Amino acid sequence: MQKSISIIVLFIFLSARVSAIEGLHHAALFYEKNEKQLIPYIEIITEINPKTVGFVKTKLGHWQQQVIIQIDAKADTGWTRLKTYILKGMESDSMQVAPLFDLNRVYTPIKTSACRVVLTDKSNLQNVQFWEDSIQIDIYNQTQVHLSSIQIIDKQGPFDSTIQEPVFLKNGLYQIPSSSLFLENVKVVNCYAESYQLQNKDTIMYQFYISKKAFGEAINHLIYFDTLFGEGVFAHQKTFPIHQLKSGNYFLNLIANTKENVVLTKQNCFFQILNTAPIELAINKEDTTKEEKLPTTFLNLATTFIAKYNTAQLKAILKMIAPVSSAIEKAQIKQFLSEPNDTYMRYFLYNYWEQRNKTNPAQAWNEYAEKIKIVNKLYTRAGKIGYETDMGITYLKYGAPNEQISVQNETGALPYTIWQYNTIGKRNIQGLFLFYIPPFALNEYLLLHSNVIGDVFDPNWRASLYTSGQSPIGDNSRALQYFNRK
Secondary structure: OOEEEEEEOOOOOOOOOOOOOOEEEEEEEEEEEEOOEEEEEEEEEEEEOHHHOOOEEOOOOOEEOEEEEEEEEEEOOEEEEEEEEEEEOOOEOOOOOOOEEEEEEEEOOOOOOEEEEEEEEOOOOOOEEEEEEEOOOOOOOOOOEEEOOOEEEEEEEEOOOOOOOHHHEEOOEEEEEOOOOEEEOOOEEEEEEEEEEOOOOOEEEEEEEEEOOOOOOEEEEEEEEEEEEOOEEEEEEEEEEOOOOOOEEEEEEEEEEOOOOOEEEEEEEEEEEEOOOOOOOOOOOOOOOOOOOOOOOOOOHHHOOOOOOOHHHHHHHHHHHHHHOOHHHHHHHHHHHHOOOHHHHHHHHHHHHHHHOOOOHHHHHHHHHHHHHHHHHHHOEOOEOHHHOHHHHHHHHHOOOOEEEEEOOOOOEOOEEEEEEOOEOOEOOOEEEEEEOOOOOOOOOEEEEEOOOOOOOOOOHHHHHEOOOOOOOOOOOHHHHHHOOO
């Protein structure tokens, strides 16, 4: 079962510049049935942007892109490494890059609550991406039927065992899952799931459909019904026409019921559609499957910009906004980070941005997210992402400084940088920030002193900055020139 496949689609790109490694991932939980036992495994699809990966020299003297992929599982005792391997690109005499695609299946402990993928650029071990998603294994549930995750299928067709690997074989077809849940101007969505019936006399009725909210009413008659008998593993392979759906957030839902219409178990998958020219369907006034109209006082989170993020991403966003939050908001963020609650975190984040832009909270978040991208690019260091560094936090609070003075070789002083703002926020005052690299920091600038109320203020900053513990004599120090005169 543990098998990785790399598909490399060639195109030419010559560049010596590499940004932070970027990968899209999607994890799906399936089970292997062994008599009456279900053995869980995770199927992870990863697509890596080749422009974000450097090159290494092979033994033959060729250039090649190589990415170390680590798959971890989280249980009550913490994280456990399940598998580590190297995904390799094409070897070439020049720096030719190709998109890197990987599909991997790996068994996971039955108490797994989350999975994690760590990508490391082998040409630069500090170029790392972490991705995490929650996993819910329910084999302890004594119900007679269990469901896998729902996958959106990117490509499918006849399976040829002479050229295609078994990892791509599902339901007799060659199938490649999508790493993205964003569908742009596509006419149909292909999806796949499995059900595992454990009793040989059971009759299970299934509904597979699309809705606007999780397990809500089916819209536009996009629903399939199946009735399956007896014990076994059953494939649910469906194709939904979505050319008539408007741009927005949707859910794929799979529900298993008894003959008496009692829900046994259910599963859903969130996805987004961008449809620039939807085909409008005539809807009968008596049609109860049309899009559900929610009361204006009810906030349907599934239709907001927050819906696309998983729990791990929500926690990351909370950390991103902490530097620009009020004292009360920071207390709430701290509580969420220590005791995460998915629904409450979503409401908090939506309200947070609505308070900053009543008419378009998504725009407020998108504008801030652009700042996050900037600080991550400028200030990310080994082991710490940009928005968690002192420089990154200062940038998020006050924007780019009007002037930066970098001092690397001043006699008797550690390396330091001064940021000067002509005005700080709405206050008509000049702001100064002194960052330095102490001996224990790994090339990371820490905020030592500032003249801005509410930020770090250290009247003894000179003792920390100057290795002798004393300030230099005269006007040779840029730090003294700025902070003594202000």
